[in-house]
Amino acid sequence: MRIGLASDSFGNVAALERALEVFAWAGVERVFFLGGRYADVDAAMARRRGGSRGAPVPQDDLEFLAAVRGALEREADRKADPLEGHIVRVASRACPEIHRGAPWRLMEMVAGQICCLVHDKANLSREDIGNATLLFHGNAADAALVQIGPRFFVTPGHLREPAPEGHPATFAVLEVGAHELELVVHGAGGAELRRVRLPFGSRGKMTVR
Numbered sequence: 001m002r003i004g005l006a007s008d009s010f011g012n013v014a015a016l017e018r019a020l021e022v023f024a025w026a027g028v029e030r031v032f033f034l035g036g037r038y039a040d041v042d043a044a045m046a047r048r049r050g051g052s053r054g055a056p057v058p059q060d061d062l063e064f065l066a067a068v069r070g071a072l073e074r075e076a077d078r079k080a081d082p083l084e085g086h087i088v089r090v091a092s093r094a095c096p097e098i099h100r101g102a103p104w105r106l107m108e109m110v111a112g113q114i115c116c117l118v119h120d121k122a123n124l125s126r127e128d129i130g131n132a133t134l135l136f137h138g139n140a141a142d143a144a145l146v147q148i149g150p151r152f153f154v155t156p157g158h159l160r161e162p163a164p165e166g167h168p169a170t171f172a173v174l175e176v177g178a179h180e181l182e183l184v185v186h187g188a189g190g191a192e193l194r195r196v197r198l199p200f201g202s203r204g205k206m207t208v209r
Contacts (some may be wrong), residue, residue, distance in 0.1 A: 001111045004028040006171040007119070007138030008036035008092075008158035009044075015159040015188045016044040019171040022190050024082050026173050030110075031083055035092035035119025035136035035155070038102050048081055092119040092138070097138075110134060111176045119135060121153065134176075141167040145183040145196045152198065159188060176200070 004023030009016040023031055031191050033041050091102040098104055106117045107126065116132040118124055120139040129135065143157035143166065157170035169188035174181065183196040 005156035007034035033089035
């Protein structure tokens with residue numbers, strides 16, 4: 001199973017949109033957005049649906065009618081976005097949506113394993129950690145895949161702009177196999193930066209390529 005991971009965009013919708021483009025290209029089955037502005041997902045998806053950024057502003061009625069016809073034709077030809085309905089997200093404590101019922105923690109199933117999604121791993125309870133095999137979190141300076149005993153902590157890093165010095169913006173794709181986890185880390189522009197692999201369900205050593 002392939003999962004797209006992004007977090008901590010804090011209004012950097014352009015970078016989140018690029019991450020979604022990479023996720024769609026990679027054929028992810030699900031996207032986990034791990035907090036740090038809940039509404040950024042809506043904005044990025046709206047931009048993906050729009051397809052008209054940079055178009056000239058109509059100057060007269062004929063240009064306006066032509067723009068409307070073009071939009072209708074694009075809508076008729078537009079294929080369904082492969083990410084629609086496959087995005088799961090949690091809110092950070094700073095997101096205003098959390099006061100309107102947006103979840104700050106979610107439990108999900110991935111390849112038969114119980115997973116926990118949260119923005120800040122400091123908010124995880126002992127019960128959360130005890131029940132889950134894979135723990136996805138945001139609020140991290142760098143992307144990482146870390147094994148602690150039988151559990152795996154996964155973070156895509158952040159998409160902040162500007163990025164903190166020495167900690168560039170990243171997102172990631174996690175491949176969950178029968179015997180291995182592989183985290184593919186991408187820079188904010190979409191380029192692949194590194195891969196991290198761990199044997200799944202064992203205490204094997206981490207390898208970085």
